[in-house]
Each structure stands twice: as structure tokens, then as C-alpha cells.
Amino acid sequence: MPATRKIRLGVSMVGMGYHLAAWRHPDASAGGNMELQHFVKTTQVAERGLLDMAFLADGVGIRFNDRPPGALSHTCKNVQFEPLTLLSALAMVTERVGLVATASTTYNEPYHVARKFASLDHISGGRAGWNVVTSATDMEAQNFGLDGAPAKGGRYDRAIEFVDVVRGLWESWEDDAFVRDKASGVNYDPAKLHILNHQGEHFRVRGPLNVQRTPQGRPIIVQAGASDQGRELAAATADVVYAAAQTLEDARAYYQDVKRRMPRYGRHPDQLKIMPGLMAVPGRTRQEAQDRYQVLQELVQPVVGLGALANYLGDLSEYDLDGPLPEPKDRRDHSRGQIFIDMARRNNLTIRQLYLSIAGGNGHRTVIGTPADIVDAMEEWFHGEAADGFNILPTWLPGGLEEVVEMVVPEMQRRGLYRTAYEGRTLRENLGLAYPEHPAAAARRAALSQALGSAAE
Amino acid sequence: MPATRKIRLGVSMVGMGYHLAAWRHPDASAGGNMELQHFVKTTQVAERGLLDMAFLADGVGIRFNDRPPGALSHTCKNVQFEPLTLLSALAMVTERVGLVATASTTYNEPYHVARKFASLDHISGGRAGWNVVTSATDMEAQNFGLDGAPAKGGRYDRAIEFVDVVRGLWESWEDDAFVRDKASGVNYDPAKLHILNHQGEHFRVRGPLNVQRTPQGRPIIVQAGASDQGRELAAATADVVYAAAQTLEDARAYYQDVKRRMPRYGRHPDQLKIMPGLMAVPGRTRQEAQDRYQVLQELVQPVVGLGALANYLGDLSEYDLDGPLPEPKDRRDHSRGQIFIDMARRNNLTIRQLYLSIAGGNGHRTVIGTPADIVDAMEEWFHGEAADGFNILPTWLPGGLEEVVEMVVPEMQRRGLYRTAYEGRTLRENLGLAYPEHPAAAARRAALSQALGSAAE
Ligand SMILES: Cc1cc2nc3c(=O)[nH]c(=O)nc-3n(C[C@H](O)[C@H](O)[C@H](O)COP(=O)(O)O)c2cc1C
Ligand SMILES: Cc1cc2nc3c(=O)[nH]c(=O)nc-3n(C[C@H](O)[C@H](O)[C@H](O)COP(=O)(O)O)c2cc1C
Numbered sequence: 001m002p003a004t005r006k007i008r009l010g011v012s013m014v015g016m017g018y019h020l021a022a023w024r025h026p027d028a029s030a031g032g033n034m035e036l037q038h039f040v041k042t043t044q045v046a047e048r049g050l051l052d053m054a055f056l057a058d059g060v061g062i063r064f065n066d067r068p069p070g071a072l073s074h075t076c077k078n079v080q081f082e083p084l085t086l087l088s089a090l091a092m093v094t095e096r097v098g099l100v101a102t103a104s105t106t107y108n109e110p111y112h113v114a115r116k117f118a119s120l121d122h123i124s125g126g127r128a129g130w131n132v133v134t135s136a137t138d139m140e141a142q143n144f145g146l147d148g149a150p151a152k153g154g155r156y157d158r159a160i161e162f163v164d165v166v167r168g169l170w171e172s173w174e175d176d177a178f179v180r181d182k183a184s185g186v187n188y189d190p191a192k193l194h195i196l197n198h199q200g201e202h203f204r205v206r207g208p209l210n211v212q213r214t215p216q217g218r219p220i221i222v223q224a225g226a227s228d229q230g231r232e233l234a235a236a237t238a239d240v241v242y243a244a245a246q247t248l249e250d251a252r253a254y255y256q257d258v259k260r261r262m263p264r265y266g267r268h269p270d271q272l273k274i275m276p277g278l279m280a281v282p283g284r285t286r287q288e289a290q291d292r293y294q295v296l297q298e299l300v301q302p303v304v305g306l307g308a309l310a311n312y313l314g315d316l317s318e319y320d321l322d323g324p325l326p327e328p329k330d331r332r333d334h335s336r337g338q339i340f341i342d343m344a345r346r347n348n349l350t351i352r353q354l355y356l357s358i359a360g361g362n363g364h365r366t367v368i369g370t371p372a373d374i375v376d377a378m379e380e381w382f383h384g385e386a387a388d389g390f391n392i393l394p395t396w397l398p399g400g401l402e403e404v405v406e407m408v409v410p411e412m413q414r415r416g417l418y419r420t421a422y423e424g425r426t427l428r429e430n431l432g433l434a435y436p437e438h439p440a441a442a443a444r445r446a447a448l449s450q451a452l453g454s455a456a457e
Numbered sequence: 458m459p460a461t462r463k464i465r466l467g468v469s470m471v472g473m474g475y476h477l478a479a480w481r482h483p484d485a486s487a488g489g490n491m492e493l494q495h496f497v498k499t500t501q502v503a504e505r506g507l508l509d510m511a512f513l514a515d516g517v518g519i520r521f522n523d524r525p526p527g528a529l530s531h532t533c534k535n536v537q538f539e540p541l542t543l544l545s546a547l548a549m550v551t552e553r554v555g556l557v558a559t560a561s562t563t564y565n566e567p568y569h570v571a572r573k574f575a576s577l578d579h580i581s582g583g584r585a586g587w588n589v590v591t592s593a594t595d596m597e598a599q600n601f602g603l604d605g606a607p608a609k610g611g612r613y614d615r616a617i618e619f620v621d622v623v624r625g626l627w628e629s630w631e632d633d634a635f636v637r638d639k640a641s642g643v644n645y646d647p648a649k650l651h652i653l654n655h656q657g658e659h660f661r662v663r664g665p666l667n668v669q670r671t672p673q674g675r676p677i678i679v680q681a682g683a684s685d686q687g688r689e690l691a692a693a694t695a696d697v698v699y700a701a702a703q704t705l706e707d708a709r710a711y712y713q714d715v716k717r718r719m720p721r722y723g724r725h726p727d728q729l730k731i732m733p734g735l736m737a738v739p740g741r742t743r744q745e746a747q748d749r750y751q752v753l754q755e756l757v758q759p760v761v762g763l764g765a766l767a768n769y770l771g772d773l774s775e776y777d778l779d780g781p782l783p784e785p786k787d788r789r790d791h792s793r794g795q796i797f798i799d800m801a802r803r804n805n806l807t808i809r810q811l812y813l814s815i816a817g818g819n820g821h822r823t824v825i826g827t828p829a830d831i832v833d834a835m836e837e838w839f840h841g842e843a844a845d846g847f848n849i850l851p852t853w854l855p856g857g858l859e860e861v862v863e864m865v866v867p868e869m870q871r872r873g874l875y876r877t878a879y880e881g882r883t884l885r886e887n888l889g890l891a892y893p894e895h896p897a898a899a900a901r902r903a904a905l906s907q908a909l910g911s912a913a914e
Contacts (some may be wrong), residue, residue: 076644086545091546187531212491212517299642
């Protein structure tokens with residue numbers, strides 16, 4: 001009998017937490033976004049909670065507009081650690097939790113990305129994941145010689161080839177290429193080295209990668225784009241999708257759409273874990289949970305709230321904060337903007353109400369209540385073909401995550417929905433994903449079994 | 458009275474060590490170049506020896522030619538960790554030793570490099586250094602869309618602007634920019650944020666860097682090029698130079714030349730530490746040291762020796778191994794090639810003798826003898842205006858470094874030439890280099906003292 005399907009959990013540990021006012025929380029270390037110990041503590045709490053992975057969002061530049069002026073200087077979304085260096089350090093103080101770093105395909109070279117993640121996979125003993133993003137902001141583009149971000153279509157075209165090259169580089173060496181026989185002086189078997197020689201529209205990369213095949217075969221690939229092209233990329237290559245949705249209907253439509261695209265790429269829907277973001281705020285009572293959330297909501301300054309909206313909808317500071325959301329004039333081509341507009345229209349929100357609604361979850365689903373409420377909400381999506389797990393967005397760090405680990409995780413375990421110990425050593429094993437056989441080894445195996453088959457005839 | 462000038466020590470911890478046969482040493486872990494514990498041990502030994510820094514050479518691709526065929530598969534110069542991820546991990550298991558990673562200016566973007574080293578500086582509490590290289594091999598170029606490496610002049614032009622941009626990005630935030638006042642909600646003082654807006658021949662980079670100013674003000678800059686342009690870059694921007702020379706005369710000429718170029722950039726010669734590579738092989742007796750070295754020399758296969766020469770002089774396998782070095786037909790534009798030719802001509806070496814001479818130190822100075830012999834050799838250069846310290850090249854790791862730490866370091870200390878405890882917490886402090894005041898803060902201070910001066914008049 002197969003084990004019952006379990007809910008997967010990740011945590012997004014960006015900066016001080018997901019809530020715009022996280023750094024002002026009375027118990028927070030206001031400068032935690034640049035303190036190593038803040039992240040050591042956070043990943044250790046994640047591991048205590050048996051989470052599949054800790055996920056680091058990233059931008060190659062500040063991604064928060066200083067519009068209206070003062071927005072940026074009143075948030076902590078200004079400085080941070082670089083993810084690959086930070087996660088390499090955190091690999092040394094954790095043992096089981098997966099470590100997923102974001103890296104852009106728009107402003108990078110595939111060789112660098114392939115190397116760094118392969119290196120992290122070795123350092124962490126098989127716990128590395130790459131969140132593939134295409135860097136949507138103009139602010140980032142301006143750090144790389146451009147005036148603004150390339151159009152989304154072009155970014156995704158490049159991303160698709162980029163991922164292909166990286167995966168090819170990860171197959172430079174077969175699992176058993178390195179014999180390292182001191183006596184004969186043979187270090188590797190040349191027949192098990194594969195030169196990529198990629199020649200494509202965007203990249204020419206010879207290879208081989210100068211890193212040995214990694215403990216997971218290759219690092220886990222995470223994807224976070226929601227548009228049609230983002231979904232196609234996910235269906236083709238991702239092991240995990242980090243999604244954003246507010247309602248069961250939207251989440252289910254997304255889930256089913258992405259999974260339905262997979263067979264076209266010869267993939268089984270179980271090979272991809274879809275994990276929508278979930279801001280979970282637990283309390284022993286509903287009132288306690290609401291009170292906890294309210295502490296942060298009261299710390300959201302209007303300039304910051306308007307700043308958060310400006311990133312997707314343009315600057316709204318000329319409008320009445322307590323009036324309705326106007327038709328945005330300056331909207332960016334980003335799936336999140338539509339989520340915001342839908343939220344405002346659905347609930348008839350004023351500008352102030354809208355920014356307060358997104359101040360916590362930034363458009364992700366938010367559940368504030370008892371552990372039972374939160375797990376009910378998880379189950380609804382998990383059993384409703386809308387999620388394989390959730391990417392927890394703590395209001396603030398590490399406290400908001402500690403609350404989830406101490407209150408919500410035990411309730412999930414009680415219901416048999418969550419592991420009580422890590423199943424494996426690698427992120428891949430813990431996600432229940434198969435080790436990817438090297439294509440050359442697979443081909444040899446197939447040829448051998450054919451030969452044996454013909455011999456038997 | 459000023460403290461006596463002390464010898465600086467670093468260690469080059471590339472792969473299994475510097476000797477071509479290092480991985481075959483009877484006591485070596487043959488796969489150590491891809492084992493985390495190998496490097497944990499190595500950096501901890503370096504720290505036990507109070508070394509200024511552990512240095513990781515790097516290539517963005519395999520840099521060892523498979524010429525003649527089989528050369529590459531009989532060495533371990535094929536796979537390795539990526540330096541920034543590895544050093545970030547090692548920062549967690551060491552406390553004082555500096556961590557210097559190599560990064561190329563030819564195949565990178567300054568924003569990425571500025572970020573990653575700033576992040577490492579924060580992670581390590583002020584121990585990061587960047588070894589600036591321009592990536593000389595065609596093998597690397599082919600991983601980045603090119604057929605071969607760009608000409609050296611162009612590489613250095615780009616490098617000079619690249620370093621300039623990185624340094625500018627490191628000055629995005631003044632030391633005290635972040636006030637993080639929870640009560641007022643002010644996270645940083647906008648007057649202390651500086652947008653770079655660099656527009657140059659090779660780069661357009663707006664900034665700011667999304668990392669806070671680092672514990673060392675900025676990471677240490679190391680430079681390793683030996684040509685005229687390499688020296689100019691070193692004189693203009695480097696804190697440390699890692700040089701290669703065989704003779705006192707060559708080392709002194711290099712030392713004096715680079716230091717003489719510094720005043721042109723408004724720099725004092727003491728602001729740059731020149732540390733030639735030194736392969737030191739100690740033994741309790743000279744015979745023991747020679748025997749130790751011989752163990753490795755006997756493990757050098759001809760295909761590997763020829764491979765090592767081929768990287769700088771082209772494939773020599775058509776010539777008699779025991780005949781003289783012919784005029785190389787296929788020489789690369791790399792300063793190391795000249796060192797090899799000079800060695801052969803000076804000592805009348807056959808091809809076999811030449812490759813055996815460079816099998817250990819790859820053209821760096823090699824001293825095999827008692828601790829007294831080795832420290833005598835150090836003193837000669839140190840007092841002879843040829844070196845401020847040495848970059849130790851252990852034959853194999855970690856054993857070759859352990860021997861230096863256990864035998865050579867005590868002899869240096871006995872002679873008062875070496876520290877008996879780390880002076881500071883950061884690499885900069887241990888190197889005896891001043892903290893770089895932020896230019897905006899310096900300007901404000903100057904304006905203030907002028908105003909006070911005029912007021913007093
Ligand atoms: C849940 C989620 C998380 C994301 N995280 C990041 C991130 O950390 N860094 C980044 O540059 N982009 C991030 N993105 C942006 C996407 O990579 C993509 O550029 C953007 O969503 C626009 O494409 P889309 O319309 O396909 O979503 C994220 C998107 C989603 C939906
Ligand atoms: C001592 C020394 C160490 C070097 N280490 C590296 C290295 O780790 N990676 C690299 O790509 N190049 C390295 N180089 C090469 C230089 O960056 C440069 O590309 C090469 O030396 C050619 O320039 P040059 O003629 O100015 O020396 C090193 C050079 C020297 C002299």
C-alpha cells in the first residue's frame with residue numbers, strides 16, 4: 001500500500017519576512033536582513049519543522065521603487081545577502097533542509113549558473129535548488145547596461161534555452177566518470193566525459209562543466225512565473241513551482257493547467273510539485289491570530305503601502321487613499337498586477353485597503369486563525385487539486401516561522417498530512433523525486449538489454 | 458618605535474595542491490578536490506598557522522589542455538568547487554583567516570561580482586578578497602560564446618573599467634547609512650545612499666548595490682597578472698599581488714617596478730603587499746625534504762608533464778623527451794611561458810627535466826630543505842626588496858601545508874619574522890591596511906574642517 005500523499009512545505013526567507021513592516025516588529029532584529037545569525041536561526045527553525053526547503057527570492061538590484069519618494073527608505077527591501085553565497089554558508093549549519101536560491105536567466109551566463117548550483121549541491125550534500133526567474137524590473141536592467149527590462153517574450157525565450165544549456169552542462173560527467181586510481185594514474189574515464197557543444201540562438205557553450213556530477217544528479221529546478229510562457233517553462237523543466245493565487249478556483253485552474261501541459265514533454269504530473277505561497281498567521285485563538293497580524297498592519301506607513309502598489313500598478317499617490325482603485329495608468333507586464341486588481345474589484349477595496357491587503361502576502365493567500373483553521377485551508381487546496389504543498393511566507397522572521405513550526409506543523413502531523421521525520425538526505429529524496437539517470441548511462445543500459453533480448457531469442 | 462615588519466603568508470589551496478601528481482600522493486584523498494572536508498581541513502590548518510589568507514585560483518572552465526591526449530584524464534585539474542560558494546561555506550568553520558576567491562573580469566558583469574564579494578565579506582565578518590583575473594585560455598572563452606580568448610590588451614582594458622565599477626558599487630552606501638529606527642519607520646538616510654550611474658566604454662551600471670557597505674569597507678583586491686598592463690592594474694588598485702618569479706633578481710625587478718608605479722595613483726608603496734608564490738617543502742634534514750619531494754616527482758607521468766608544458770608552450774610530444782627544448786611554435790601570450798623558457802635556457806634543461814622542474818611549482822620558486830633553509834630563502838627576498846610575504850604553494854593538501862605550518866612557521870616566529878597571534882578580526886586588519894573611509898564621508902569631513910578653519914580665522 002502506498003504511503004498517503006503528504007503536504008510539502010517550503011519557507012520563503014526573504015529579508016526580514018514577507019510583511020512590509022516586518023523589520024519594525026517589536027521582537028524583530030531591525031537589521032536582520034544583513035545579519036548572518038538571522039538566517040542561521042531561520043534555516044534551523046525550518047529544519048526543526050522538517051520543511052522541504054528554505055527559499056531565497058532575489059533581485060539583481062533593488063526591486064522596490066522609491067515611488068512615491070521615501071517608499072524605499074521606509075522599508076528594508078533595499079539590501080540583502082547574495083543567495084548563492086548565503087546558502088553555501090547556511091549549508092554548514094543545517095543537515096537536511098533544501099536550499100533554494102533564485103538566479104536570473106536574463107543577466108547571467110549559463111556556465112556560471114550551472115557551476116555555482118552544482119557547487120552548492122556538493123557543498124550541501126545534495127540540497128541545492130535553483131529558482132529560475134527572468135528579472136522583470138527596469139531597475140535591475142539598468143545595472144546591466146540596459147534602460148529597461150527586455151520584453152517578457154524575449155526573456156522567456158532566452159530562459160528556455162538557458163535552462164537547457166545548464167541542464168546539459170550538469171550532464172558533462174557521468175556518475176562514475178571519476179575512477180581516481182592512484183596506481184595507474186587514471187583520474188577519470190574519458191568515455192564518461194561528454195562535451196556539450198551547444199550552439200543555439202542565444203548561447204554557444206562548449207563545456208564540459210568543471211564540476212563533478214552532483215549528489216542529486218542535478219540540482220532541483222524551481223520556477224515561479226505565472227504567465228503562459230512561465231507555465232510552459234514550468235511544465236517542461238521544473239521540479240517545483242512556487243505559485244501565487246488568492247482563491248481555490250484560481251489555484252486549481254493554474255494547477256490543472258500546468259500539470260496538463262506536462263505529458264507533452266514526456267513527463268508525469270507527479271514529477272512536478274506545485275506549492276502556492278501561503279501567509280499563515282496562527283494563534284491559539286482566532287482573536288490571538290488577528291491581534292498578531294494587527295501588530296504589523298498598524299506599522300504600515302502610507303508611503304510604503306503606496307510604494308508596494310507602485311511596483312506593479314504605478315504611482316497612485318495623486319489619488320485619494322480612501323477612494324476606489326482607479327484604472328492603473330502605468331501598469332507593468334507582471335502577473336502579480338492582475339492579482340492585485342482582481343482583489344480590489346472582488347472586495348471593492350479602497351487604495352488604503354488594497355495596500356493593507358497586500359502588505360502581508362503581496363498577493364499570496366493569507367490565512368489568519370487557529371492551527372486547525374490553517375490546516376483546514378491547506379487541506380482544501382491540497383485535496384482540491386490546487387496544491388501539492390505550500391511555500392510558507394512568514395510575516396516576520398524568525399518569529400513568524402517559529403509560530404508555524406510550533407503550532408501548524410504538529411496539527412498537520414496529527415492529521416497524517418505531514419512527515420514526522422525527513423525521509424532522505426537530499427532535497428530530491430525528501431520531495432519524493434527520482435534520481436535522474438545520466439542519459440548516456442540510460443542509453444547504454446537500453447542497448448545492453450536489447451542485446452541481451454536478441455541473444456535470448 | 459614601529460613594530461618590526463612581518464612576513465605575510467597566504468596559501469594557494471587549489472584542488473589537491475600544486476604538484477601535478479598531488480592526488481596520487483600515498484596519504485592524499487584522491488578525490489579531495491571535490492570533497493568539502495578536504496577544504497575544511499585545509500583552511501583550518503591555515504588558520505592554525507596564523508596565515509593571512511587562503512587563496513582559491515579559478516578558471517571558468519577546465520584550463521588544462523588535453524594535449525597530448527590523455528593529459529587531462531591523468532591529472533585532477535578537471536573538476537573543482539566554485540570559489541565563492543566554497544569560501545562562503547568555509548567562512549562558517551574558520552574565524553580569522555582571509556578568504557580570497559578568483560573571479561574573471563572577462564566573462565562576468567561587475568554588478569554580480571560586486572554583490573557576491575560584498576556578501577562574502579558580510580558572511581565572513583570582513584575576511585573576503587577578490588583575486589582579479591582576465592581569463593587567458595581559449596577553453597574558457599568557448600564556454601562564453603567565443604572561439605578564443607580576446608587579446609590581452611582588450612581584456613585588461615575591460616578589467617580596469619570593471620574594477621572601477623565594482624569599487625564604485627561598493628561605495629553605494631555610507632557606513633552609517635542604515636539607521637533602522639523602528640519608531641519612526643526610517644530604515645536608511647537617503648542622503649547616505651549614492652547612485653553610481655557609471656557610463657563607460659564597456660559598462661553602463663546604474664546602481665546602487667543591494668548590499669550594505671561591508672565590514673572591511675570593501676573586500677581586499679588581489680591581482681595576479683605579470684605583464685605591463687597587469688602591473689599597472691596592480692599599482693592602481695590592488696591591496697595584494699600574487700606574483701610568480703624564480704630568481705631574486707626577477708622578483709626584485711618586479712617588486713620595485715610595481716611599487717614605483719603606485720605614487721602616480723596617489724598611493725603609498727606600503728598599501729600594496731607583494732607576495733610571490735613559494736613552493737616550500739620542509740624536512741627535518743635536507744635529505745628528508747628531498748625524499749618527500751621525490752615521492753611526488755616519481756609519480757609524474759610523461760603525458761601529464763607534457764600537458765603542463767602544452768598549456769603555455771604548445772604540444773611538444775613530437776620532440777625527444779630527453780633532448781633540448783625547441784623554440785616553441787605554438788606559444789600562448791602568457792607571462793608564465795617566458796618563465797618556463799628562461800628556466801630551460803638558464804639550466805640547459807631537456808624537455809623531461811623542464812616538466813619535472815615545473816611539476817611542483819608551475820614556474821614559482823621552489824625551496825626544498827630544512828625549516829632554516831626555507832626561512833633563509835624567505836628572508837633573502839623579504840629583506841631584499843623582492844617580497845612582502847609569500848603565497849605558499851603546498852605540494853599536496855592538506856599534508857604539504859601541515860608540514861609548513863608545523864615546521865616553517867615556528868622557525869619564522871623564532872626569528873621574529875612572523876606573528877604569534879592574529880592582530881585583528883578582518884583580513885584588512887591582519888594585513889595592516891587602513892580602513893577605507895567612504896569618499897562622501899571624507900568630503901564632508903574635509904568641508905567641515907575647512908569651515909571650522911575659516912571660522913577660526
Ligand atoms: C511566486 C513568485 C515568486 C517570484 N520570485 C521572484 C524572485 O525572487 N526574483 C525575481 O526576479 N522574480 C521573481 N518572480 C518573477 C518571475 O520570475 C517573472 O519574472 C514574473 O513573474 C513575470 O513573469 P510571469 O508573468 O510569467 O509571472 C516571481 C514570480 C512569482 C509568481
Ligand atoms: C601568480 C599568478 C596566478 C594567477 N592565477 C590565475 C587564476 O587563478 N585564474 C586565472 O584565470 N588566471 C590566473 N592568472 C592569470 C592572470 O590573470 C593573467 O590572465 C595572465 O597571467 C596573463 O596576463 P599577464 O601576462 O599580465 O600575467 C594568474 C597569474 C599569475 C601570475
